């Protein structure tokens with residue numbers, strides 16, 4: 119079969135029922151199109167409100183490969199700006215975070231407000247009547263947020279963010295409201311990984327309920343040898359499809375693994391963490407009959423909420439996929455704290471330690487497997503990747519929130535992803551057909 | 553298998569480690585306060601080691617490096633005290649009181665004795681794919697200085713390091729930075745009580761940090 123990947127804007131021949139073509143993971147031209155059309159052509163996660171809490175705060179991020187600045191103006195409204203001087207192209211913001219009402223380009227000192235307008239140009243008399251300052255503001259994204267999660271897009275035709283998120287918005291509510299009234303805070307450090315694999319290998323894995331019993335054999339074996347059964351992730355052993363976990367289609371490429379039915383007592387089933395004894399005692403003393411509930415929010419939620427194309431909410435962490443090239447991806451795990459007047463801060467002393475557990479003993483093994491996938495996919499002669507598990511076993515059903523759901527090892531999430539991917543890649547990033 | 557009566561002195565096997573420390577009972581507010589105080593003290597002006605200090609502390613750090621390079625994790629474990637910490641911050645631009653505080657921030661590694669044991673057992677499972685094939689390392693330490701400390705009975709040694717790591721199928725990685733070792737005496741033996749590893753590239757994305765620094 120002769121695969122033409124780039125000269126056409128139709129990709130149907132690479133995405134079949136139950137399988138997709140390997141070049142989707144290895145072709146640099148496809149990667150370039152993805153960075154233009156997928157990242158930015160749909161609502162794409164940019165930042166969390168708690169990273170820029172005060173008026174005039176900003177953070178520097180990426181939208182695909184585009185450097186962008188997310189700002190909060192003095193009224194508190196969020197803006198997404200392309201970090202590219204309209205004079206001759208230099209990036210104007212060179213810090214990861216800070217507080218600024220204006221950004222001044224270091225090259226010739228054009229300066230821009232944090233809402234993107236061109237405010238001042240040195241030696242302005244050097245420009246004649248054709249110079250239109252009001253047309254030389256920074257490139258702007260369409261920006262909206264849902265409960266602190268800030269998304270941006272170049273696409274003017276998409277519906278509002280909440281409509282776009284569909285059932286994912288409700289799932290985010292459930293994830294956020296485990297301790298009603300608590301505020302979720304980032305700026306608690308990040309675990310930053312890099313992987314010599316295509317970015318989609320990471321998204322694929324986030325709703326892959328088939329792999330844990332195998333890819334995470336080291337974690338499961340270590341826990342069992344040291345602590346016996348009952349601790350952390352034991353639901354991954356055996357025939358997972360006979361267990362209580364499910365996967366679902368959240369629409370627009372979003373997917374969801376629900377492990378909650380497997381968790382009887384969060385705290386008792388938690389992975390071990392440094393400080394467990396002393397802080398459990400303090401929390402129990404301080405909280406009395408609410409102690410169990412407080413201890414439970416130390417542990418991850420038992421939910422994997424994946425929002426196409428780059429946001430993976432897993433456990434207590436917010437993972438953001440940052441593609442670097444067709445075979446290199448950064449994955450940034452933002453640690454989170456829960457802050458509320460009626461929740462002792464000892465909960466966060468434990469949360470920080472627990473959020474180091476999976477990055478130490480779980481994720482690295484997956485990353486090693488993703489890299490080996492990339493190496494294998496470079497082989498020309500074996501062309502296809504299987505995506506058809508449980509596609510025709512009759513096990514899928516309409517589940518909670520009207521979502522198409524299936525047993526946890528169902529590869530439904532892969533099929534959901536590719537459907538949305540194809541829709542995005544065949545359109546320009548501002549909407550409409552290319 | 554012979555049962556050791558004094559593991560700290562005579563050495564651990566993997567079997568011993570499996571059962572050694574299964575609870576986490578000493579990381580509390582006062583321990584974190586101690587680590588914050590350490591961070592301040594590491595910023596001090598050190599003095600080069602005298603002959604006696606070299607024999608006691610520099611040689612122990614060199615021995616630690618050697619054990620890690622030999623992947624002798626069980627013997628490495630034995631160098632540490634009962635209430636130890638192995639800590640690799642995820643932030644650069646130290647000192648920074650808030651961001652360097654492990655009580656408030658997630659780190660690359662924060663292992664109390666129990667998690668250190670977890671790590672060794674995990675490395676030894678034979679199915680940790682991030683360590684198949686395993687990493688081989690070469691640790692080089694230099695510029696040893698002793699820092700003044702207000703904590704009685706503790707010795708603080710700071711050093712600079714370069715670690716190279718090689719894993720089959722992957723390019724050699726180089727890590728550098730400084731380490732702080734806090735030594736205490738336990739049962740008449742000098743033990744490492746706290747080790748902090750401050751990587752030059754701590755805030756950057758890392759490819760594979762599943763070996764020990």
Ligand code: FES
Pocket residue numbers: 203204205206207208223224225226227228
């Ligand atoms: S490139 Fe920015 S002012 Fe010239």
Ligand SMILES: [Fe+2]
Pocket residue numbers: 323329330333334480481484
């Ligand atoms: Fe996994």
